[in-house]
Amino acid sequence: MAVTLKDIARETNLSVTTVSLVLNNKPNRVAESTRKLIRETASRLNYYPNQIAVGLAKQVTNTIGLIIPDISNYFFNQLALGIDDEINKSNRAIILSNTSDNCQRDFKSIQMFQARSVDAIILAVAADNTPETLNKYQDFIKESRIPIITIDRYVPFLNCSCIKVNNQKGAYYAISHLLSLGHTSIALITGPSHIRSTQERLDGCKWAFSEAGLEWNPSLVFEGNYLYSSGIRMSENILQNTKATAIFAFNDLMAYGVYYTLRQHGLKIPNDISVVGFDDIAFADMMEVPLTTVKQPIYTMGLEVAKRAILEIEHPDSPKQNINLEPEFILRSSTAAIK
Amino acid sequence: MAVTLKDIARETNLSVTTVSLVLNNKPNRVAESTRKLIRETASRLNYYPNQIAVGLAKQVTNTIGLIIPDISNYFFNQLALGIDDEINKSNRAIILSNTSDNCQRDFKSIQMFQARSVDAIILAVAADNTPETLNKYQDFIKESRIPIITIDRYVPFLNCSCIKVNNQKGAYYAISHLLSLGHTSIALITGPSHIRSTQERLDGCKWAFSEAGLEWNPSLVFEGNYLYSSGIRMSENILQNTKATAIFAFNDLMAYGVYYTLRQHGLKIPNDISVVGFDDIAFADMMEVPLTTVKQPIYTMGLEVAKRAILEIEHPDSPKQNINLEPEFILRSSTAAIK
DNA sequence: TTGAAAGCGCTAACAT
DNA sequence: ATGTTAGCGCTTTCAA
Numbered sequence: 100m101a102v103t104l105k106d107i108a109r110e111t112n113l114s115v116t117t118v119s120l121v122l123n124n125k126p127n128r129v130a131e132s133t134r135k136l137i138r139e140t141a142s143r144l145n146y147y148p149n150q151i152a153v154g155l156a157k158q159v160t161n162t163i164g165l166i167i168p169d170i171s172n173y174f175f176n177q178l179a180l181g182i183d184d185e186i187n188k189s190n191r192a193i194i195l196s197n198t199s200d201n202c203q204r205d206f207k208s209i210q211m212f213q214a215r216s217v218d219a220i221i222l223a224v225a226a227d228n229t230p231e232t233l234n235k236y237q238d239f240i241k242e243s244r245i246p247i248i249t250i251d252r253y254v255p256f257l258n259c260s261c262i263k264v265n266n267q268k269g270a271y272y273a274i275s276h277l278l279s280l281g282h283t284s285i286a287l288i289t290g291p292s293h294i295r296s297t298q299e300r301l302d303g304c305k306w307a308f309s310e311a312g313l314e315w316n317p318s319l320v321f322e323g324n325y326l327y328s329s330g331i332r333m334s335e336n337i338l339q340n341t342k343a344t345a346i347f348a349f350n351d352l353m354a355y356g357v358y359y360t361l362r363q364h365g366l367k368i369p370n371d372i373s374v375v376g377f378d379d380i381a382f383a384d385m386m387e388v389p390l391t392t393v394k395q396p397i398y399t400m401g402l403e404v405a406k407r408a409i410l411e412i413e414h415p416d417s418p419k420q421n422i423n424l425e426p427e428f429i430l431r432s433s434t435a436a437i438k
Numbered sequence: 439m440a441v442t443l444k445d446i447a448r449e450t451n452l453s454v455t456t457v458s459l460v461l462n463n464k465p466n467r468v469a470e471s472t473r474k475l476i477r478e479t480a481s482r483l484n485y486y487p488n489q490i491a492v493g494l495a496k497q498v499t500n501t502i503g504l505i506i507p508d509i510s511n512y513f514f515n516q517l518a519l520g521i522d523d524e525i526n527k528s529n530r531a532i533i534l535s536n537t538s539d540n541c542q543r544d545f546k547s548i549q550m551f552q553a554r555s556v557d558a559i560i561l562a563v564a565a566d567n568t569p570e571t572l573n574k575y576q577d578f579i580k581e582s583r584i585p586i587i588t589i590d591r592y593v594p595f596l597n598c599s600c601i602k603v604n605n606q607k608g609a610y611y612a613i614s615h616l617l618s619l620g621h622t623s624i625a626l627i628t629g630p631s632h633i634r635s636t637q638e639r640l641d642g643c644k645w646a647f648s649e650a651g652l653e654w655n656p657s658l659v660f661e662g663n664y665l666y667s668s669g670i671r672m673s674e675n676i677l678q679n680t681k682a683t684a685i686f687a688f689n690d691l692m693a694y695g696v697y698y699t700l701r702q703h704g705l706k707i708p709n710d711i712s713v714v715g716f717d718d719i720a721f722a723d724m725m726e727v728p729l730t731t732v733k734q735p736i737y738t739m740g741l742e743v744a745k746r747a748i749l750e751i752e753h754p755d756s757p758k759q760n761i762n763l764e765p766e767f768i769l770r771s772s773t774a775a776i777k
Numbered sequence: 778t779t780g781a782a783a784g785c786g787c788t789a790a791c792a793t
Numbered sequence: 794a795t796g797t798t799a800g801c802g803c804t805t806t807c808a809a
Contacts, residue, residue: 101552114781116779116782120779120804125804129778147552149553152801153803155491155803156785156802156805157803158785162533171515176515183509192554194533195504196532210486213440214486214488244440359724362726382694385694386726387726442786453795453796454796455795456796458787459795487787488787491786495786
């Protein structure tokens with residue numbers, strides 16, 4: 100059994116109260132000599148407060164719950180890294196739940212985290228939502244007395260802070276770049292259309308097109324699901340059904356799927372076709388043709404969301420906030436001027 | 439404030455004990471009618487037991503601590519996925535700590551997890567160890583009343599279970615394959631030599647060479663650090679200082695570094711030089727030349743270590759166990775017979 | 778300057 | 794069949 104306050108109290112012939120007071124640096128005027136005595140025996144006995152007991156007594160657990168769809172996805176593990184680094188500074192711990200993009204597990208995890216009295220929840224909602232399940236989030240969050248911060252995937256009408264990248268602007272950068280190279284027939288591989296970030300990126304594309312005075316062409320829009328395999332599938336479609344000279348995939352994973360398909364067809368990037376991605380996942384420079392992409396400041400986003408969570412823990416009444424981080428256009432070698 | 443047992447007791451005019459008994463399905467003979475009443479009001483009031491209080495009372499938190507060097511590393515996030523999936527079945531939670539390969543944070547995390555009364559700790563020790571720090575692990579683990587399971591990186595003399603892949607055999611597969619293709623001048627890019635898994639893989643290589651009646655040639659051994667960049671650096675060395683016709687990198691990341699260097703030098707894989715990796719990280723099929731490698735059953739390892747942790751929680755006296763999982767040789771396109 | 782006592786929400790041994 | 798009581802390890806109010 101670990102050393103407790105009681106042990107120190109017995110050892111020093113003082114009360115548990117006094118020991119607690121001293122070890123927590125409370126402003127009570129405890130004699131300097133006894134302070135010293137307590138401190139010394141505490142460190143001699145290797146005392147470390149039982150956080151479970153502290154949690155019960157103070158109703159604060161110094162724990163933050165993190166709910167994400169897939170920790171093996173670069174985006175989310177990078178995020179987790181940022182969160183962990185920030186959380187760590189304040190001596191809190193993070194308790195992790197992986198939902199495999201199943202929103203039922205979102206609900207289950209929120210409940211479990213509440214039962215464990217986490218101080219805040221950071222939530223990247225699962226992708227398998229329907230309008231009905233979206234409502235359920237509202238119920239869960241409305242009743243929650245602990246702050247919930249959503250990340251990346253904004254859920255409309257949810258009264259909680261949300262941190263994400265400025266998707267419109269990112270997509271706008273991508274399309275503008277391709278337009279500036281003379282491409283006008285640009286195929287899009289999007290994410291699921293019910294996901295907010297997909298819609299936002301789509302908006303950014305439209306914005307760029309309309310600014311250039313170009314018509315919006317729905318037959319160049321292909322709905323993917325953000326997975327590698329759908330990049331392969333959709334680019335097959337694109338090759339068969341369009342004369343696109345460029346492809347903008349709504350994330351890098353799908354862009355690499357495009358790479359695969361083009362390789363199979365003996366087409367060269369960027370000479371035969373230009374490709375742009377979104378995210379800037381790690382292994383861009385491992386590819387034979389480094390991918391031009393829109394970089395999301397993922398790690399930074401992790402830091403920010405953690406800071407935000409801590410802020411809402413410490414100031415429960417602070418107004419909810421929507422934070423949009425700025426994307427950055429990264430020019431590499433997968434795009435070229437049209438011939 | 440959440441609903442407590444007391445609320446239900448008040449609502450039903452029963453004692454907290456009775457309510458607790460019923461809700462925990464204790465074999466006390468509580469009248470069926472009151473059971474029903476309690477169950478109904480509990481679900482009506484949306485009762486969910488406070489896990490912190492349960493933890494304090496039972497000294498069991500249903501929480502497992504996970505300490506890993508780098509969650510953004512494919513190996514570890516795949517592991518985390520397996521652990522999470524297994525843990526989840528038993529309604530436990532996982533509390534995560536990322537050490538950035540800094541062993542001081544290993545110690546800090548172990549301490550924190552103890553303070554939080556986790557039921558078990560799963561530990562992949564940080565890579566920055568020295569003989570002195572290795573001793574410190576012993577102290578920490580000897581004094582720990584909660585089971586600690588180490589993973590992947592075996593620490594000698596540590597009295598705790600360890601789960602990892604059979605590194606010797608994996609390396610043996612890799613070298614045997616290259617030998618069978620007629621390569622005899624095979625360069626090795628290893629990990630840090632003080633890491634156990636490096637030593638084991640080295641052993642496997644030696645075994646294969648000696649079985650083939652070949653001399654061990656230390657000038658073909660290059661010490662890397664398991665990072666992409668060191669794959670690049672070491673393969674530069676190899677090209678400059680050896681006449682190797684094949685390279686076995688001790689992990690895939692470094693193998694991709696080799697890809698990079700060879701590309702820079704205009705060398706073709708596998709015609710000019712053969713490359714074998716270790717791990718089988720996700721994006722093998724995203725590469726232009728799919729990598730021949732030794733697959734570690736990482737996800738399975740996650741499941742297994744979680745099962746082992748649960749077993750040691752439930753049977754604290756079960757003897758410690760060293761489990762070696764079997765690697766699998768994956769033949770793709772990065773190796774060819776010598777010309 | 779220090780300590781007693783109540784309480785956080787739950788469990789469990791022991792009454793009744 | 795149900796309730797009383799003590800206790801898990803800590804914090805905190807109030808009293809001495």
